[in-house]
Amino acid sequence: MALANPMRPYPGRLVGVRDLATGIKLFQVELLEPEGQAAFAAYKPGQFAFVSAFGAGEAPFGITSTSRRGRLLEFAVNALGHVTFSLHSLDVGDPVGVRGPLGNWFPMDQLQGKNIVILGGGIGGAPLRPVIHTILDHREDYGHLTILWAARSPDLLVFTEEFDEWRSAWATELHVTVDQAGPGWTGHVGLITQLLEKVAPSPENAVAITCGPPIMIHFVFLTLKKLGFAPEQMLTTLEARMHCGIGKCGRCNLGEKFICKDGPVFWQYEIARFLEGFL
Amino acid sequence: MTRYANAETLRQWLDRLAQEADLIAPRDVEGHVLYRPIRSGAEVLLEYERPELSAKEFLFPSTEVILRIEQRGKEVALEEVLPDRRQVVFGLRPCDAHGLAAIDALFLNQDPTDAYYRHRRERTTLVGIACTQMWDGCFCTSMGGGPADPTHLDVLIRAAEDGVYILQPVTPKGVAVLEGLPPVEVRGEPRPVEEYNPPVPVMPTEKWRTLFDNQRLWMRHGERCLSCRICTYVCPTCRCYDVVDRVVDVRPGRVLTERIRVWDACTSPNYRRVAGGHNPRPTNWERLRNRFMCKFCYYPEDFGPLGCVGCGRCIVACPVEIDITEVMEDAARV
Numbered sequence: 173m174a175l176a177n178p179m180r181p182y183p184g185r186l187v188g189v190r191d192l193a194t195g196i197k198l199f200q201v202e203l204l205e206p207e208g209q210a211a212f213a214a215y216k217p218g219q220f221a222f223v224s225a226f227g228a229g230e231a232p233f234g235i236t237s238t239s240r241r242g243r244l245l246e247f248a249v250n251a252l253g254h255v256t257f258s259l260h261s262l263d264v265g266d267p268v269g270v271r272g273p274l275g276n277w278f279p280m281d282q283l284q285g286k287n288i289v290i291l292g293g294g295i296g297g298a299p300l301r302p303v304i305h306t307i308l309d310h311r312e313d314y315g316h317l318t319i320l321w322a323a324r325s326p327d328l329l330v331f332t333e334e335f336d337e338w339r340s341a342w343a344t345e346l347h348v349t350v351d352q353a354g355p356g357w358t359g360h361v362g363l364i365t366q367l368l369e370k371v372a373p374s375p376e377n378a379v380a381i382t383c384g385p386p387i388m389i390h391f392v393f394l395t396l397k398k399l400g401f402a403p404e405q406m407l408t409t410l411e412a413r414m415h416c417g418i419g420k421c422g423r424c425n426l427g428e429k430f431i432c433k434d435g436p437v438f439w440q441y442e443i444a445r446f447l448e449g450f451l
Numbered sequence: 452m453t454r455y456a457n458a459e460t461l462r463q464w465l466d467r468l469a470q471e472a473d474l475i476a477p478r479d480v481e482g483h484v485l486y487r488p489i490r491s492g493a494e495v496l497l498e499y500e501r502p503e504l505s506a507k508e509f510l511f512p513s514t515e516v517i518l519r520i521e522q523r524g525k526e527v528a529l530e531e532v533l534p535d536r537r538q539v540v541f542g543l544r545p546c547d548a549h550g551l552a553a554i555d556a557l558f559l560n561q562d563p564t565d566a567y568y569r570h571r572r573e574r575t576t577l578v579g580i581a582c583t584q585m586w587d588g589c590f591c592t593s594m595g596g597g598p599a600d601p602t603h604l605d606v607l608i609r610a611a612e613d614g615v616y617i618l619q620p621v622t623p624k625g626v627a628v629l630e631g632l633p634p635v636e637v638r639g640e641p642r643p644v645e646e647y648n649p650p651v652p653v654m655p656t657e658k659w660r661t662l663f664d665n666q667r668l669w670m671r672h673g674e675r676c677l678s679c680r681i682c683t684y685v686c687p688t689c690r691c692y693d694v695v696d697r698v699v700d701v702r703p704g705r706v707l708t709e710r711i712r713v714w715d716a717c718t719s720p721n722y723r724r725v726a727g728g729h730n731p732r733p734t735n736w737e738r739l740r741n742r743f744m745c746k747f748c749y750y751p752e753d754f755g756p757l758g759c760v761g762c763g764r765c766i767v768a769c770p771v772e773i774d775i776t777e778v779m780e781d782a783a784r785v
Contacts, residue, residue: 176563176566177531177533177566178563178566179517179518179565179566179567179694179712180518180529180531181518181529183527183529185525224696226520226522226527226696226706226708227520227522227696227698227706227708228696229694229695229696229710230694230696230710231726250727252726252727253726256726265525266525267522267525267526267527269527269529385727385729386729386731411725412723412725412731413722413723413724413725413726415692415693415694415712415715416692416694418563419557419561420557420558420561420565420690420692421691421692421693421694421715422690422691422692422715422717422745423691423693423715423722423723425717425741425745425749426731427663427744427749428748428749428752428753430753447660447663447744447748448663448731448732448741449731450731451731
C-alpha cells in the first residue's frame with residue numbers, strides 16, 4: 173500500500189482575493205479534489221498550512237478561517253519574500269497548492285467558560301481570527317471577550333470590516349490602537365502593551381491569547397504578568413521559516429522543540445521551559 | 452552464512468551487481484576517495500581510507516526533485532517523483548551505515564515517514580567493508596560504533612591475510628545480495644584492527660542541557676566559525692533541508708517547474724531568518740551551539756540516537772579547526 177506523501181500539496185484554486193491592509197491580501201482558496209477537501213474538513217483554530225505559488229515555492233501561513241464558517245480556506249499574506257510576492261501577483265481563478273492542516277491548535281474546549289483576552293498585533297491577528305470566530309459562533313460557551321487589536325499604523329490594521337460584528341456581539345469589547353496615527357485617525361495611539369495596561373482585563377477566570385512580532389509577544393507576556401496573569405493563563409502562536417511542517421527539515425527548531433510539530437500554539441510556561449527563546 | 456572471496460571474485464560479483472542495480476562504491480576521483488556510481492568492479496577501491504564524503508547523498512541527495520509541476524493556463528498537473536531504482540552501496544564504512552541509522556530514526560521511524568527517503572532506503576542494500584584502522588579524527592568507538600561494527604549494515608566484509616575477504620551477512624537483504632557471489636575455496640580469519648584512536652567522553656543529554664547557557668564555552672569554539680557549512684555537508688547525520696521551486700521550461704501556454712529539496716545547514720547565517728528580517732539566531736556561536744546541541748541533546752531526546760557517529764570528517768574539513776571532540780572534552784570538564 174502506498175503511504176501518503178506529506179510533501180505533496182492538494183490542488184486548489186483562488187476564488188477570492190482582496191486587500192486586507194497595505195501590503196497584505198486575503199486569499200480564499202477552494203480545494204479541488206476530494207482528498208484535499210477531506211483533509212481540511214475539520215481543521216482547528218490555530219493550525220497552519222503551506223500554500224504553493226507554483227513556480228515560486230511554498231510558505232507556511234496560519235489558516236485565518238474556520239471550517240464552521242465555510243469550506244473556503246482563508247490566508248492573510250503579507251508580501252515580504254519571494255513566495256509571498258508571487259502569491260500577491262495571483263488572481264481569482266489561478267491555481268495554488270495547499271499542504272496541511274499542520275501543527276497543533278488552540279484548546280478551544282479547554283477555554284470554554286473562561287473570559288478570553290485576545291491580543292493581535294498586525295498580521296499576527298490573522299491566526300487569532302479563527303479563535304474570535306469560534307467564540308462568536310458559540311458565544312454562550314465562553315465568558316467575556318476582550319479584543320485588543322493593534323498595528324504599526326492605521327493602514328496596517330487587518331479585518332477592520334469585521335470590527336462592527338465583533339463590537340456588537342454579546343459581552344464582547346474591542347479596543348484598537350496604532351503605534352503611529354495617520355490622517356483621520358481618532359482612535360488610541362500607543363503600543364498594545366500601553367493599551368493593555370489601560371484596559372487592564374481581570375485575570376480572574378481568564379486566558380489571554382496573543383500573536384504578533386516576537387518582541388511584542390515578549391512584552392505582552394510581561395504586561396499580562398503585571399496584571400496578574402499566570403503562565404498557564406497565557407497562550408501564543410509562533411512562526412518560523414520552515415520547509416516541511418512535519419518536524420523533519422529542522423528549520424523551525426527552538427532548542428529541542430519544533431514550532432511546526434510541537435506548536436505553533438504554545439502556553440507561556442512551555443516557551444519559558446525551552447532551552448532557546450523565540451526572540 | 453559466512454562467505455569468502457578474493458579480489459577477483461569480489462570484482463566479478465560487483466560487475467554483476469552493477470548490471471542488476473545502481474552500484475555505489477569507493478572510487479579514486481582525482482586523488483580523492485569518494486563513494487561514487489560505478490559501472491564495473493575494476494573501478495572499485497578495495498583498500499581505501501575513510502571516503503571524504505559520507506554516503507548519505509545516495510539516500511538523501513543534496514539536490515532532489517520531489518515534485519514536477521506542469522502548468523497549462525489555469526490548469527496544474529502534479530507528478531510526484533519517487534525513486535524506484537534498486538541500489539547497492541558497496542564498501543560503506545560502518546560509521547556511514549551508523550549515520551544512516553540516525554537519519555532513519557527521523558525520516559523512517561517518526562510519523563509521517565519521508566516518502567522519498569523511504570523509497571530509496573527500502574531499495575538500498577548496504578555492503579560494508581570494515582576499517583583496518585582508525586584514521587585522522589575518527590572516534591567511532593566512543594559513539595557506539597567501531598571499525599568492524601556490522602550493526603547497521605546488510606553485509607560486513609572483513610579482510611583476511613593473503614587477499615582473502617570474509618563476507619558476513621547481517622540481514623535477510625544481505626543474505627540475498629550474497630547469492631550472486633562466485634564460490635571460492637579460500638578461507639581465512641579477519642585481520643585485527645591495526646590502530647585505535649583514544650576515546651572521547653560522551654556526556655548524557657541532561658549534562659548538555661545544562662551547558663546551553665554556558666556562553667563562554669560556545670564562544671570559545673564558535674566565535675571563529677566562518678559559517679561555511681562544510682561540517683554539515685560532510686556530516687553523515689546532518690539532514691536539514693530547504694525546499695524551493697525551479698522553473699525549468701517555459702513555452703507558450705505551458706510552464707514546467709521542479710520542486711526541489713536541497714541540503715541546508717543550521718550553521719548558515721540565514722537559516723532562521725524570516726522574510727521580515729527577524730533572525731532569532733543571529734551570531735555564529737549561537738548557530739554552532741545549535742549544531743552541537745542538536746547532535747548531543749535535541750536529536751537523541753527527540754528521535755533516539757545521537758546525531759554524531761564519530762566519523763571525524765567535520766574535524767578534518769573545518770577551515771578554522773573547530774573540533775567536535777574538543778567541544779565534547781570541554782563539555783565533560785565543565
